[in-house]
Amino acid sequence: MLTSELIFIPSPGAGHLPPTLELAKLLLQRDQRLSATIIMMNISFGAKNSTETRPCNPRLRFIDIPCDDSTMALMTPKSFLFSFIQHHKPHVRDIVRGIIESNSVRLVGFVLDMFCTAMTDVANEFGAPTYTYFTSGATTLGLMLYLQARLDHEGYDIIGLKNSESKLCAPSFINPVPAKVLPKSLFDKEGGSKEFLRLMGRFRESKGIIVNSCLELETHGVEYLLRKDNDIPPVFAVGPIVNLENKKDDTKNDEIMRWLNEQPESSVVFLCFGSMGSFNEKQVKEIAVAIERSGHRFLWSLRRPASKEKVEYPKEYENVEEVLPEGFLERTSSFGKVIGWAPQIAVLSHPSVGGFVSHCGWNSTLESICWCGVPMAAWPLYAEQQLNAFLLVVELGMAVEIRMDYQTEARTGVSDGMMVTAKEIEDGIRKLMSDGELRKKVKDMKEKSRASIVEGGSAHTSIGNLINDLMNVTI
Incomplete structure (x- = not known):
């Protein structure tokens, strides 16, 4: 019997690889007719994708494209990702051709990471449909597609809002969105603001868009995406998809867990800013002063x-x-306790943790709010994190604000002169740890979100709809 094969192409990086793996595992669990290949485009600084951490499933395999000298030549901070994806097209084409020729499979589609939509060209060569996997939230997806449509149909240039106090009315948000919380890349002429939005335009070539969120968390945003009048392909809200594994030093993990075991319930504030989050020395000292003044137990x-x-x-x-x-x-x-890398999901799951000072990366948001029920203090750094913070603080009321419009360069901590004062941080921590109403609201969302993924829940139904869509494909 022919197996129905899915090709997954994630972009490299800690925010994209784990959700792709979890989605693939979820689809294979739900339908025994499916098999999947995840093609890994490796970069030298990327997350280590050891085979030891990969699930043993005969229907799920990984094919690595090694990082060679020609790949390293693309490693410039401004444009490496787009060049990187283009560079890998021939490699992916050869791999897929080999899968089709050497296996008894029926190719039913490509699942492309949000930054890998250039691979649509490869899928088209094989006559296969694509499904775009947007690894952030539905509300942000709606905003980006809205801006892309305005650019294409009206010539609207969002750069005109740079450094302004203006607000943007976008249909996926309930409230007007301040320009200062829009992703920095949208205002970067040199870095390709229009190119980024046109990348979003390729989402519309997909047979469907998969988003790592659920109706319960982003009711307004998901309902907007599902409307029939907005010229968006079918949307499958399949989240929250959370990676529950911690893949680092077990000795350090044990030390952290032992310390947490000694702390009272809900007493610890956890400060963690993601795989690419960091600060300069002056900002680090402001955080330290704030933590000490707050008097709260902390894990940093x-x-x-x-x-x-x-x-x-x-x-x-x-x-x-x-x-x-x-x-x-x-x-x-x-x-x-001050630590380096943190086993984040294990920490957030611990009963002693009562609050999370976070960069508001989408994976971290889902882990904290939807999986662990831990309220957040929003301190976004880069990419779409400011929008996530606005969603959490203003739209949903599930986080307190430290500084919603803070902007840094990913990796380097360079913040264009921005500084968050110790008082701002201290006030945010105190409010986070004392707001009982916020804590109750987040706990309720945890229950609703977890219910969405079991039979009868919105995400469970959406995954079933996605599988039906896949299996009806004829190539």
């Missing part, structure tokens, strides 16, 4: 900014004391 994931000259992730400090105020570690040793 602190990492050294990456180099400005090359593309890499932030790294661990060899000596964290060099960036902290003198004596900070000694003064806070009885109620706090």
